[in-house]
Amino acid sequence: MELTTQLAEQVAATATDAMQYEFAFTPDKFIDSLPIMGTGMLGIFVVMGVIILCVSGLNALGNKPKKEKKDK
Amino acid sequence: MSAVFANLLNIEWQQVVMWLIGGLLIYLAIKKEMEPTLLLPMGFGAILVNLPIPPVAEGEAATGVRGVIDFLFEIGIDSHELFPLILFIGIGAMIDFEPVLTNPKLMIFGAAAQFGIFFTLCLASLFGFDLKDAASIAIIGAADGPTSIFVANMLNSNYTAAIMVAAYSYMALVPIVQPPIIKLCTTKKERLIRMKNTGKKVSKTTKILFPIVVTIIVGMVAPDATALIGFLMFGNLIRECGVLNSLSDTAQNVLANLITIFLGFTIASKMVAEDFLRLETILIMCLGLVAFVVDTFGGIMIAKIMNLFTKNKINPMIGAAGISAFPMSARVVHKMGLAEDNQNFLLMHSVGVNVSGQVASVIAGGLILTLVGALIK
Numbered sequence: 352m353e354l355t356t357q358l359a360e361q362v363a364a365t366a367t368d369a370m371q372y373e374f375a376f377t378p379d380k381f382i383d384s385l386p387i388m389g390t391g392m393l394g395i396f397v398v399m400g401v402i403i404l405c406v407s408g409l410n411a412l413g414n415k416p417k418k419e420k421k422d423k
Numbered sequence: 424m425s426a427v428f429a430n431l432l433n434i435e436w437q438q439v440v441m442w443l444i445g446g447l448l449i450y451l452a453i454k455k456e457m458e459p460t461l462l463l464p465m466g467f468g469a470i471l472v473n474l475p476i477p478p479v480a481e482g483e484a485a486t487g488v489r490g491v492i493d494f495l496f497e498i499g500i501d502s503h504e505l506f507p508l509i510l511f512i513g514i515g516a517m518i519d520f521e522p523v524l525t526n527p528k529l530m531i532f533g534a535a536a537q538f539g540i541f542f543t544l545c546l547a548s549l550f551g552f553d554l555k556d557a558a559s560i561a562i563i564g565a566a567d568g569p570t571s572i573f574v575a576n577m578l579n580s581n582y583t584a585a586i587m588v589a590a591y592s593y594m595a596l597v598p599i600v601q602p603p604i605i606k607l608c609t610t611k612k613e614r615l616i617r618m619k620n621t622g623k624k625v626s627k628t629t630k631i632l633f634p635i636v637v638t639i640i641v642g643m644v645a646p647d648a649t650a651l652i653g654f655l656m657f658g659n660l661i662r663e664c665g666v667l668n669s670l671s672d673t674a675q676n677v678l679a680n681l682i683t684i685f686l687g688f689t690i691a692s693k694m695v696a697e698d699f700l701r702l703e704t705i706l707i708m709c710l711g712l713v714a715f716v717v718d719t720f721g722g723i724m725i726a727k728i729m730n731l732f733t734k735n736k737i738n739p740m741i742g743a744a745g746i747s748a749f750p751m752s753a754r755v756v757h758k759m760g761l762a763e764d765n766q767n768f769l770l771m772h773s774v775g776v777n778v779s780g781q782v783a784s785v786i787a788g789g790l791i792l793t794l795v796g797a798l799i800k
Contacts, residue, residue: 372581372703374551381549384557387794388541392534394790395783398644399534402782405636406527406629413626 433475437696444694445469457595460683461568465591468492468691492692499689504576506686507569508654513679514569514781515658516671518749520633522775525623529741529772531725533779536745537787538721539564543714544791550706556580558795560707563590564714565784566597566748568686573651574788578795584693585704589711591690597751600712602759604719605743613727614763616738618772630663641786647796648789655785718746722776744773745780753777 448466452459472492499506523529540561547557559580562571571590575583593600606614634656642649662671693699722742730736740759744752753773760769 372552372556374702374706377549377551380551380554380557381545384545384548384554387558387791387798388545390794391541391544391787391790392538394644395534395537395786396531398640398786399530399779399783401640402637403527403530405640406524406530406633409629409632409636410524410527410623410625413629414624 430475435475435696437700438473438475440700441473441694441696442470445473445691451595458591460680461591461687462595464684464687465588465691465694468688469694472691472694473696492688495685495689496692499685500572500576504573504650506682506689507572508650510569510679510682510686511651511654512658512661513674513676513682514749515634515655515660516662516674517679518655518659518662518778518781519774520630520659520778521625522771523779524625524629524633525621526772526775529775530779530783531729532722532742532745532776533747533781533783534745535725536718536722536742536747536776536780537564537783539714539716539718539746540784540787540791542717543710546713547710550710554795555799556582558791559583559586560710561714562586562788562791563593563707563711564718565788566590566594566715566718566746566752567781567784567788568594570651570784570788572686572690574791577647577792578799582703582707584690584699585707586711587690588694589708592708593711593715594748594751597715597746597748598755600715601719601743601746601752601755604716605723605740605756605759608720608723609739611763613739614759615767616736617764617767618738618741618769619735620771627663627665631660634659634663637782641782641789645786645789645793647792648785651785651788652782655781715746719743722746722780738767738769738772741769741772741776744776745783747777747780747784749777749781750774752780 445466445468448462448469450466451457452462452466542561543564544557544561547560548554552560555578559575559578559582562574563586565571565574568587568591572583572587575586580586638649638653638656641652658674661667661674722745723739724742726737726739726742730739738760740756744756746752753770753776756773756776757768757770760767760773
């Protein structure tokens, strides 16, 4: 019963929060978010770059020709 | 007798609209075969949670069928994002990373095709959404349901339901959304570019080490994405280790399908008319579409830029597959290549870009959580 009460409260709280949105053009918020775009895209390229280097390294190690055992 | 029909008077027009939306989702799942394991339970769930409740039971709305679905949401998504994470084990087991391991450069396209996420974040901010909601809406551009749910829930967004519906709907609509954008951004000459297969082989050791290495790298850079990348790569490790074949098969099929069905029902719990039928929902659907379009544009443009500097030309269409949406996006690009030239087989390359996009979208989700999380604390 406690859980159901909590859930009902959560749903009500969510609905109340959601009502707070008002459609408006906010250039200030847009400008503030630009650094996130720059940092985010840079971050993705750096991480993917590191993964590319690691995969190339793994491929180089994995594809080394094995030395054939000499028959005595 | 009047008591039997009394509940009919409790029907509101908004609920009828939600039944129609539910019906549309069921139609798309059955008739068009668009993500049926997800859209079918979502559609049915949308009808279920919008049935009128007798006034006497209004105060106890969390009991009965709604109570069960709310409970699924509480344990499956809200508390620890359990469903999306378990689903990622199944997705990881489905993915064969060999095409990208033979040609690691393809990962660049996966990275570029996440541009739509960050562009949409800025656009949603321009339309007045709070940073946490803007970031949650933007992650629709990850074209990956579990990542969208995970990020939106971690950021405690007010629009989780609309975001989930948009993410999965656009994933299902990739074959309709992407082709016109690809055609608009490429010339016929570019679409006819043939790409050679590298013909390289990947060792089993590389395939086993790849998920472990990626987990460590992503876990260190974007700690908030550790759970997502960890579960995805664990699924892939099950696939590649070679000693858990039956488990891999179960994860790919039974586990993934079961969790998807529960996920569909759980998402439906947030499709209650009074929360869903709002101006913001339409705006979120539009922003989600922008995210998909800009993702596609970003992938294609990086291919075009690379063509300026490379000797072996790249067919820019494969960049579009970096959007994630595995494996629909790769198939779309492959089919478009065949439509232009029936001897132009782009599947291996587009699948390589597609799985790179899957990894990149998780990294993008982690970076969003890290960057935005630091600002809203």
